[in-house]
Amino acid sequence: MSESIKEFKAYRTEMNDKILNSGFRDFNKFFALDNKAYVDGALPVKMKELMGLVASMVLRCNDCILYHIDRCVCEGVSRQEMYEAFNISLVVGGSIVIPHLRFAMEKLDELLPEQNKEN
Numbered sequence: 001m002s003e004s005i006k007e008f009k010a011y012r013t014e015m016n017d018k019i020l021n022s023g024f025r026d027f028n029k030f031f032a033l034d035n036k037a038y039v040d041g042a043l044p045v046k047m048k049e050l051m052g053l054v055a056s057m058v059l060r061c062n063d064c065i066l067y068h069i070d071r072c073v074c075e076g077v078s079r080q081e082m083y084e085a086f087n088i089s090l091v092v093g094g095s096i097v098i099p100h101l102r103f104a105m106e107k108l109d110e111l112l113p114e115q116n117k118e119n
Contacts, residue, residue: 002110006067038071046075050085053104057089061094062103069104073111082108 019027036062038048049071056064088103090097 053085054089058093058102066107
């Protein structure tokens with residue numbers, strides 16, 4: 001895992017802890033709602049993470065894109081499955097998604113370096 005991804009994860013953890021321990025309960029409520037949305041239900045976690053990835057790409061949030069790519073990797077999503085999700089993002093969001101597609105491809109290569117990039 002690259003240093004930039006390690007730094008991202010450390011920063012995210014540190015700041016989430018700061019937010020959740022701020023004493024402002026509405027933050028905690030939102031984080032709990034967000035967490036609950038991604039647990040197994042009628043849709044498996046893997047599918048939900050792919051949906052989150054597509055939404056993040058269309059909304060053009062690189063932090064969210066990296067978070068969901070990492071979660072997808074943890075859930076066993078293959079490179080080809082991610083490519084298909086990236087493609088849906090591109091179709092839905094249009095050409096403005098291309099810079100974020102570049103970012104996603106770069107981070108995917110860092111998180112899944114061993115998977116065949118050609119297939």
